[in-house]
Every structure is written in structure tokens, then in C-alpha cells.
Amino acid sequence: MEIAGVQAAVGVLSSKWSVAILAELSGGTRRFNELLRRIDGISRRMLAATLRRLEEAGLITRRVYAAVPARVEYDLSPAGSALFAALTPLSGWALQHRPEAA
Amino acid sequence: MEIAGVQAAVGVLSSKWSVAILAELSGGTRRFNELLRRIDGISRRMLAATLRRLEEAGLITRRVYAAVPARVEYDLSPAGSALFAALTPLSGWALQHRPEAA
DNA sequence: CTGAATCCAAGTGGATACTG
DNA sequence: CAGTATCCACTTGGATTCAG
Numbered sequence A, B: 001m002e003i004a005g006v007q008a009a010v011g012v013l014s015s016k017w018s019v020a021i022l023a024e025l026s027g028g029t030r031r032f033n034e035l036l037r038r039i040d041g042i043s044r045r046m047l048a049a050t051l052r053r054l055e056e057a058g059l060i061t062r063r064v065y066a067a068v069p070a071r072v073e074y075d076l077s078p079a080g081s082a083l084f085a086a087l088t089p090l091s092g093w094a095l096q097h098r099p100e101a102a
Numbered sequence C: 001c002t003g004a005a006t007c008c009a010a011g012t013g014g015a016t017a018c019t020g
Numbered sequence D: 001c002a003g004t005a006t007c008c009a010c011t012t013g014g015a016t017t018c019a020g
Helices: A003-013 A018-025 A032-038 A044-056 A078-085 A088-098 B001-013 B016-025 B034-040 B045-056 B080-085 B090-095
Strands: A059-063 A073-076 B060-065 B072-078
Touching: A003 A078, A003 B001, A003 B080, A003 B090, A018 A032, A018 A073, A018 A078, A018 B034, A032 A044, A032 A073, A032 B080, A032 B090, A044 A059, A044 A088, A044 B090, A059 B045, A073 A078, A073 B072, A078 B001, A088 B001, A088 B080, A088 B090, B001 B016, B016 B034, B016 B060, B016 B072, B016 B080, B034 B045, B045 B060, B072 B080
Parallel strands: none
Antiparallel strands: A059 A073, B060 B072
8 A cells, every 4th residue: 555645645635624525526516605505614714725725636626707796616526536436435434433423 | 425434534644644653553563663763754752642642543552561661562453454444545546646646 | 662841833724804 | 706815823743852
């Protein structure tokens, strides 16, 4: 197993809202305010910051429609989609080893 | 997929040296100074701190031998071993989507 | 040998207000 | 609608020193 690769993956996922955003986008295209409403507890500031980091990491794509009012759509990139899929075993691990979280 | 579980897993792994320590212990029992030597760049302080967090999270076990000089051995718990195994897909993802890291 | 204690620099994240 | 700017509190992690 390649430790450096795992650390790189954990690195992008380690900011508080990354996993929640990936999960939300795994359900399809979402707009900024849509994410803001659907992800409980997140602030505009953190949503914007996390989206930027995920985009820089190549995990999501951002499309801007030059219209009034402004409209921006986010999607999972192939890499983001693959990363989210690779998280499934972690979910299984939690189910088995963290009964209190169930 | 259970987002909260994934976040819990990522949470313990997100401190800088967690993955490296789990990887090292996946090779068998290790002592404190042994880990210190084998994990490049880690300091005593961070090794001690990370070991404590991993132990509190139930991922590793700690055995103290009351002798002089003091001797302490660390091992992966079943949960820690399972978590490390669940990281394999992340390694695969990095291989495919982070060619520069290879 | 295996830590804990202290000090410090940098990063993370929350609240709030403002902008094109 | 989709952010940015500012301020602040808390945490992380490195270096170094002290202790059982």
C-alpha cells in the first residue's frame, strides 16, 4: 500500500466539510445556495473555501453562467467521483467498529 | 453510504502522522524509539501525542513493561487493523488520479 | 527509554458585514 | 445569487527542555 497516496487523499478530505460536500455532489449537480441549504451547519465562508480547495484538488468542477442573478453549478469530477467511491470501505469500517455512531 | 461514519474515520486519520503510524504498526509490534527511528521526520512530541489519540480512538494497543529502562510496545487493535485495510482503495485512487505522486 | 511541559508560529473555522 | 473581507478563538505541529 502506498502511504503517501493515502495521506494525499486524507489530506484533502480532512477539512471539516469536504466529505459532506462530496456526498452532496454525488447526488448530482448543485448550486452554491443549494449546497448551503442542504449541508446543515455550514457557513457561506466555509462552503466557498472548501469548494475552492476541492476544485484546486481536481475533485469538483465549477461552471459559471454569466447571467443575472449569478449562477454557478458544481459537479463531481471523475477523480472526485472515484474518491467518493473509494470511501465506501471507511463507511463499512465505521459501522462495524463504531456502534455508538450508528 | 454513511457520511458520519466516513467523517469519523477521516477525523482520526487527519492528524499528520496517523497514517504513517498505522502503516508502521501494520508490520508488527513496535516500540516507541523504534517508531521514532522508522518514521522519517516525526518528533518525540508528535509521536507521543498521536499514539495517545490513536489509543483513545481504540485503533492501537499499548503495553507497558515495568522495567528499567522503561519499555513500551504498540500494536494495531482489530479496529485499527480493519481501518488500515479499509484504506487500500484510497491508495488505488491516488495511483490512478495523482500520477505526480507516484 | 518513554514520555510530559512549555513556548511559539501557522492554519482552521465561526460570526458578521459588505459587494458585483 | 454567489461570493469576499475582517476579526477572533481554537487547534495543530515544530523545537526544546525537563522528568520518571
